[in-house]
Amino acid sequence: MSDVNRVYRLVTRPQGMVKDSDFALKEEPKPELQGDGQILVRNLYLSVDPTQRGWLERDTYMPMIGLGEVMRAFGAGRVVASRDPGFAPGDLVSGMVGWQDHVVLPAKGPAAPSKLPPGVPVENALSLFGITGLTAYFGLLDIGRPQEGDTVLVSGAAGATGMAVGQIAKIKGCRVIGIAGGKEKTSWLTGELGFDAAIDYKAEDVSARIKELAPRGVNVFFENVGGAILEAGLDHLAQRARVVLCGAISGYNDSFSMQGPRNYMNLVLTRSRMEGFIIIDYFDRVGEAMKDLGTWLQAGKIKDRIDIAEGLDQAPAALRRLFEGKNIGKQLVKIADA
Amino acid sequence: MSDVNRVYRLVTRPQGMVKDSDFALKEEPKPELQGDGQILVRNLYLSVDPTQRGWLERDTYMPMIGLGEVMRAFGAGRVVASRDPGFAPGDLVSGMVGWQDHVVLPAKGPAAPSKLPPGVPVENALSLFGITGLTAYFGLLDIGRPQEGDTVLVSGAAGATGMAVGQIAKIKGCRVIGIAGGKEKTSWLTGELGFDAAIDYKAEDVSARIKELAPRGVNVFFENVGGAILEAGLDHLAQRARVVLCGAISGYNDSFSMQGPRNYMNLVLTRSRMEGFIIIDYFDRVGEAMKDLGTWLQAGKIKDRIDIAEGLDQAPAALRRLFEGKNIGKQLVKIADA
Structure with missing residues (x-):
């Protein structure tokens, strides 16, 4: 050395x-x-x-x-x-x-x-056992509170947090729609990870596709992206939906021209909430996440x-x-x- | 007739x-x-x-x-x-x-x-015993969940809902800051209704004034207005704040150019939530509101x-x-x- x-x-x-x-x-x-x-x-x-x-x-x-x-x-x-x-x-x-x-x-x-x-x-x-896996675990389960049968929408779905969110939602009995950029990512989400559907934001009208794929609305929206993707998800909230605000990666390099969601009042019309969280607040509960994630990985229910x-x-x-x-x-x- | x-x-x-x-x-x-x-x-x-x-x-x-x-x-x-x-x-x-x-x-x-x-x-x-008073009562108490000692910010404070929100927050032991347009309204809020402070959005820099008046941040933000007022409030959230989304009166006549709050990611940085509600969902609980509002009116603790x-x-x-x-x-x- x-x-x-x-x-x-x-x-x-x-x-x-x-x-x-x-x-x-x-x-x-x-x-x-x-x-x-x-x-x-x-x-x-x-x-x-x-x-x-x-x-x-x-x-x-x-x-x-x-x-x-x-x-x-x-x-x-x-x-x-x-x-x-x-x-x-x-x-x-x-x-x-x-x-x-x-x-x-x-x-x-x-x-x-x-x-x-x-x-x-x-x-x-x-990855799965690190900050991003923990972010997925606590953000989805503690803030999003998915119920069996819920439709869960994940943006940035092929990223480290998004891929874990979608798989955990599947384990919890939800229908999962991912949003990602490009066919390679969307094919991987549905083919390898078991997402029910994936939307390619580079090639498809995201709002129209969400409407098709979730005709009764989105119950949990795990949001990593911001901008037009956030607006597309807010367009199709079910009643009493939970929007888990995790990130806004589309805006991080241009915070001055960052836009807010123009349709945020859909939170009122659907009696929904949008909530932020920071993973460091959950560090005293890491043990429970590790136990679940380890069990799921061993059982082949989740991939990294x-x-x-x-x-x-x-x-x-x-x-x-x-x-x-x-x-x-x-x-x-x-x-x-x- | x-x-x-x-x-x-x-x-x-x-x-x-x-x-x-x-x-x-x-x-x-x-x-x-x-x-x-x-x-x-x-x-x-x-x-x-x-x-x-x-x-x-x-x-x-x-x-x-x-x-x-x-x-x-x-x-x-x-x-x-x-x-x-x-x-x-x-x-x-x-x-x-x-x-x-x-x-x-x-x-x-x-x-x-x-x-x-x-x-x-x-x-x-x-008014106080009607839709607007009920909106104030359930929106503040059920969605905002103010704790004694909290700082509560109310926009549209001189309107029917806002005036009730501020007075109920005072009854619950909070420090109350109202935002309204013009000296006649702000003087009435602090002079007659007992608000701790009122900001005149037509004459003052709202964000700067909130910072001065709430140096430790806003715990509950009851939001009736939208636009720049919403952004000003989101600028100064305390940790784990509750933003009660009630209305967006500034945008109702121009929904096409309605803007979202560019600083919504402050909800993440402060681990806060923004939640909508509709008063018709509370109609089965009108009795409890009527009882409280009536008691407070008789005791001179709230004015209409x-x-x-x-x-x-x-x-x-x-x-x-x-x-x-x-x-x-x-x-x-x-x-x-x-």
């Missing part, structure tokens, strides 16, 4: 789509443990998530990333040195590791990493899919892939072999 | 603001009872409500009003003839009476009128205010007053003396 730590630091605040030049890849000395209660982690995979675009723009549920700071990212790695009895070299962990080869993390407190669940491959630990970009230097491009709709399943960046 | 029934029929579907010429005032024969189970009502007051604009435009929770049909309106009157044992001449009733002098109504079923609560003046029966237009021929102009922001309190049209 070299003494060099490759680190991506934010150098300019992105205007519109993130560019390679918004970040600088620097070679810095590998960090060392400075005292007790610290661990040194060799990063293996970075999780690539739409919410990272928000961290570049303003203070939200986390402070904005400062210019000159390491690009913040969730990810997983292997402990290579520890000055805490809770972690030993060789342990696989996940946490806020950042776009870099190595990171020193505290062993305790809110910034401490978690050990990966035993027997779960690192890639899946960052990983989309890997190879090499730390691909991190900015991998982040762009999300907004370009190029990823199918969970986008990761692989930094080193596990 | 003459044998003539003055009747306003819809003749053209309004484009933009409703015009006198969208309706035709006709003199028709006074209707007569045709069989058992019917009552003839002499209309006294018409309730003037923003939702009537929606009935002119499309099917919603009620069918659209057809061209040539009597303009639909809630209102109150006195029974002058009855062929049903449940009603006697002299009874005061409220129901869907329409813009006309007389109406024949069924004594039973969903279109039957209700008897007015005894001892309540007809004007108040259509009526804004009367004199004469059936003023009905179209009275409806316009709502969208022009001219009414203070509940807008009624007086057709005849009680």
Whole structure:
């Protein structure tokens, strides 16, 4: 292992789509443990998530990333040195590791990493068993509250969260319609994942297709996209529908011209609610999700899919892939072999 | 009493603001009872409500009003003839009476009128004890769920629903901020009705003022207006806030250019919900509202205010007053003396 730590630091605040030049890849000395209660982690995979675009723009549920700071990212790695009895070299962990080869993390407190669940491959630990799978699980079940027989509409359905939402809704006895871009994605949703139907927003009139596919309306709309897709779903709510607001990926690179849903008053006409949530609020309930997801995976009722970009230097491009709709399943960046 | 029934029929579907010429005032024969189970009502007051604009435009929770049909309106009157044992001449009733002098109504079923609560003046029966007071009561308490100490923001605060929402929130121990247009309204809200603060949207920067007045954010936002006012409120939600979607009066006359709230993703960042409701769903719980409202009125804890237009021929102009922001309190049209 070299003494060099490759680190991506934010150098300019992105205007519109993130560019390679918004970040600088620097070679810095590998960090060392400075005292007790610290661990040194060799990063293996970075999780690539739409919410990272928000961290570049303003203070939200986390402070904005400062210019000159390491690009913040969730990810997983292997402990290579520890000055805490809770972690030993060789342990696989996940946490806020950042776009870099190595990171020193505290062993305790809110910034401490978690050990990966035993027997779960690192890639899946960052996908179905990671932030995106948990987001799907709690967002759908706790905010969306699907009932057996409900029609569930999922936008961004071929993304990491969307694919899990649709499959969990199927397990709960719902009829599931996904919205995604392109035939490859829609065929995969219906062919491999068992969605009842999938709408290709690049080729079809989304609102008209929802009307055809859900003539009695949509009971739960899990929303990752925003813009025209959000409006299309709101057009066809059933009475007392639940709109689970998870993301608005269509607007993240252009927040100034972001539009709101012009038909939001359909929430009144259908006595429906639209509700936001943030997954960090559910971290004390991770155990119940892990148990269900693990059981379903073992029983073959749910599948995971990983989309890997190879090499730390691909991190900015991998982040762009999300907004370009190029990823199918969970986008990761692989930094080193596990 | 003459044998003539003055009747306003819809003749053209309004484009933009409703015009006198969208309706035709006709003199028709006074209707007569045709069989058992019917009552003839002499209309006294018409309730003037923003939702009537929606009935002119499309099917919603009620069918659209057809061209040539009597303009639909809630209102109150006195029974002058009855062929049903449940009603006697002299009874005061409220129901869907329409813009006309007389109406024949069924004594039973969903279109039957209700008897007015005894001892309540007809004007108040259509305001604080009518649809608008009930909308305030159930929308605030059932959807908004205010807790003691919460900050409650009310838009359209000097209207019939808004004035009741703010006063009920005060009774529940909340801090109340109203938004209304003009000094006369804001002074009345803080001076007479006990609102803690009122923002004049015609003279002040609403978002900046909300920030000043609610530095810890808004817990419940009761929304009657839409557009920039909705966005201003969403800018300053507290964590886990409840946005009670009641109306969008700013957009009712121009639904094609209606905008959605560009900052709706603040619902995610604050883990908040925005929920619609329709008062007809609460009709089986009217008793509990009447009991509370009556107790509060007797104790001087809540006040009612009526804004009367004199004469059936003023009905179209009275409806316009709502969208022009001219009414203070509940807008009624007086057709005849009680």
